Amino acid sequence: MKTSSINFEGVHPTNQYAAEIVLGMRLSCEMEQLACQRHLDDLHRQATPDFPYVFDESRANRVFDWFERCCRHVRGPFSGELIELLPFQKFDLGCVYGWVHMESGKRRFRKAFHMRARGNVKSTEMSGLALYGMMGDCIYPPGDPSNKRYEDSPEVECAAVDKQQAKRVWLDAAKMGENSPDIGRRLNIKKTYVEHKTRGGWLRPLSKDTKNKDSGAPCLVIIDEYHAHPTSEILDVSYSGFGKRLQSLMQIISTAGKDAENSPCKREYDVLCKMMRGDIPMNETYFCMIRELEKDDDPHDESLWPKPNPILQEDNEYAEELRKQIRAEHDEAYNSGDPAKIREFLTKRVNRWQSDSENKYMSGIMDQWKALAVSRDAFFDLVHGFEVWNGLDLSKTTDLTGLGYVFRLPDGRYAVTAHGFMPEERATQHEHSDRVPYKQWAGEGWCTLTPGAVVDYSYIKAHMQKMEQDEFWFPKEVCYDPYNATHFTQQLEAEGYERVEIRQGVQTLSEPTKYFRELVLKGLIVHDGSPLLTWCLSNAIEVVDNNGNIKLSKKHKDDSQRIDLIAAVINAMVRAMVGDGRIDLNAHIMNEDFSF
Incomplete structure (x- = not known):
């Protein structure tokens, strides 16, 4: 008809x-x-x-x-x-x-x-x-x-x-x-x-x-x-x-x-x-x-x-x-x-969904990352009693600060998690600008809102020590971005932590950044499903130099799409890879090229 x-x-x-x-x-x-x-x-x-x-x-x-x-x-x-x-x-x-x-x-x-x-x-x-x-x-x-x-x-x-x-x-x-x-x-x-x-x-x-x-x-x-x-x-x-x-x-x-x-x-x-x-x-x-x-x-x-x-x-x-x-x-x-x-x-x-940027670090594989999550309890059971590399990305004291944890597992996988810190008096403002529920996440234990208008770094140390005591994590090194971190990491060193400065140029960061993504693609990472870490990871932009080296960045300098937690994880990954046959860290530190 x-x-x-x-x-x-x-x-x-x-x-x-x-x-x-x-x-x-x-x-x-x-x-x-x-x-x-x-x-x-x-x-x-x-x-x-x-x-x-x-x-x-x-x-x-x-x-x-x-x-x-x-x-x-x-x-x-x-x-x-x-x-x-x-x-x-x-x-x-x-x-x-x-x-x-x-x-x-x-x-x-x-x-x-x-x-x-x-x-x-x-x-x-x-x-x-x-x-x-x-x-x-x-x-x-x-x-x-x-x-x-x-x-x-x-x-x-x-x-x-x-x-x-x-x-x-x-x-x-x-x-x-x-x-x-x-x-x-x-x-x-x-x-x-x-x-x-x-x-x-x-x-x-x-x-x-x-x-x-x-x-x-x-x-x-x-x-x-x-x-x-x-x-x-x-x-x-x-x-x-x-x-x-x-x-x-x-x-x-x-x-x-x-x-x-x-x-x-x-x-x-x-x-x-x-x-x-x-x-x-x-x-x-x-x-x-x-x-x-x-x-x-x-x-x-x-x-x-x-x-x-x-x-x-x-x-x-x-x-x-x-x-x-x-x-x-x-x-x-x-x-x-x-x-x-x-x-x-x-x-x-035309009503077609888009990613926020065409240069997303995890473009097309965020579903694979999410599929590698286990429950928080299962994650803690998995890494109980393990050595841990701590990564720090202190950022501005009024913004989000990231503390990353990286574990090497006996089966060849890596386990990662991260925790965020934000000044309580800025949380409402940041919820409006960043359009994510920091207060809800704090209530669920994914981040800590520290009293006042600036991040109190003592809460970072307290979180590290609590995880060491409660979960028997043995800190291997504190791997830190030197920006704003010298005084705080000196305090950690005085208390017995071994600190390692992670230079933020591509020759240090490119290989661990690529390796992290490779681990996700191969299913060799396990994480606890932190929505804050996942949000930071999804925001990360991949910046590439003329030699194909990469590092992570926000879309714009003052962008509210933050990446602090994944930056902290990558800092820890730099050192966690040592001895894994993946990186000659000393060569990178000695020959760091800051041009980009």
């Missing part, structure tokens, strides 16, 4: 869109095809003992009507006009809100993950849904809209990584409500809060700085731009509040990001891709829609841009202007040759 001859008259818009994607009538990527096929398959098995859900068109139509009768655009060329949902939105919204339990009418999906490129009305859509969560969301038996049940004191959270981003959806929702007579009659919309006039509750922005994040019972949580979240804390805390409501829902929305190795959003993306492909069991209560430019697609081919930008398949003025803007950003990025601009284009405009 030719697709052009198909008659969709009377077919619900959600079902029609799914069919058009599966039949190839609309350009789409693999993940969108799988999502649409999932919907069609579910229609065939609905209301069965193994699948007690039904697609209730009235529930899907209810959210469509909400947008098209009550909600107005608050920015852009259509500002002030009622929102007219596009076909891809009717599919996404129809699935999330139309699938319900066949008996109770409770919503099937508890989580929904949406990825599409910038400019495809994500924020507008979520703002309208935030208001729907405050006013229109309800439960009723399938096909019986007359028997509605609303939640008392509805709670809607607009969550993001920081206050400014969290307020974006919240402010758009407030403005959308103010511009709608129907909504304005039912909600109190103030500068600092939104509440239902008769049922109370709240619509509020939520970020990591919000107090009492875990005190609510949310009906709806919107996680905005999840790719920017350094941890899953906001998502986890919000989701832990579920179960107190009849049909709580979490809407996660994002573009791709530039930290493919560390991002919790990328981890969620990876798991969902496996789920949609059938590599792991399907979570029947998790909706997934990923629209992206695929791995083998050419980002220069404009005809493929609608895959991550579904609006481009529509024939309207906004679609035309969006295409022009994407083309302009493409040309500027690639004509400039600036890697940062190219990565920005790829993540934001």
Whole structure:
């Protein structure tokens, strides 16, 4: 049958869109095809003992009507006009809100993950849904809209990584409500809060700085731009509040990001891709829609841009202007040759995940590193009673300081771990700039927050001594970067430690740096899974001289993507390799070349 001859008259818009994607009538990527096929398959098995859900068109139509009768655009060329949902939105919204339990009418999906490129009305859509969560969301038996049940004191959270981003959806929702007579009659919309006039509750922005994040019972949580979240804390805390409501829902929305190795959003993306492909069991209560430019697609081919930008398949003025803007950003990025601009284009405009740098030391093998981790207890059992080379990278006293430990095992492997130190008074500032959870890691024992505004080096010595006493580690040498370390290492020497200065030029550092990576590739390293060490390792940039020698560096001198712990490990590795047939250290020290 030719697709052009198909008659969709009377077919619900959600079902029609799914069919058009599966039949190839609309350009789409693999993940969108799988999502649409999932919907069609579910229609065939609905209301069965193994699948007690039904697609209730009235529930899907209810959210469509909400947008098209009550909600107005608050920015852009259509500002002030009622929102007219596009076909891809009717599919996404129809699935999330139309699938319900066949008996109770409770919503099937508890989580929904949406990825599409910038400019495809994500924020507008979520703002309208935030208001729907405050006013229109309800439960009723399938096909019986007359028997509605609303939640008392509805709670809607607009969550993001920081206050400014969290307020974006919240402010758009407030403005959308103010511009709608129907909504304005039912909600109190103030500068600092939104509440239902008769049922109370709240619509509020939520970020990591919000107090009492875990005190609510949310009906709806919107996680905005999840790719920017350094941890899953906001998502986890919000989701832990579920179960107190009849049909709580979490809407996660994002573009791709530039930290493919560390991002919790990328981890969620990876798991969902496996789920949609059938590599792991399907979570029947998790909706997934990923629209992206695929791995083998050419980002220069404009005809493929609608895959991550579904609006481009529509024939309207906004679609035309969006295409022009994407083309302009493409040309500027690639004509400039600036890697940062190219990565920005790829993540934001075609939804393709990127590593933060093309010169990453561990590019492509971070998964292998992570696979070599064992539990902390297993690690301590493995190295109990062993000699250890300690590595120091003291850095600035107001920043992160690294203490590395390297062990040579009898079977030819190396065991490594590291500990971080940071001044307690700077931890909050560094969490904001570095976008990693130092306080959480300190609570878990991966680093120490020392009192005051500068690192107290006595805590480093105390940590070394504690490990020696508790785990019977025998310190072989303290291998240190001489920067800022002379006085402290002299104190260690006075207490019986043997100290070795590690010159920081390539002739000393290149071979151990290459050897460390070789050990990872061969599976000859074991570590305790420290998230702080793993983060530092993933940040390290490889700098190469004209002779192919390498050393590690941050991307920029003042970059907040720190490498201190892996630098400390490499310092220890320099000496741990001696006697392993790998390095003539004395020759390197005597002939160190500081040119680079």
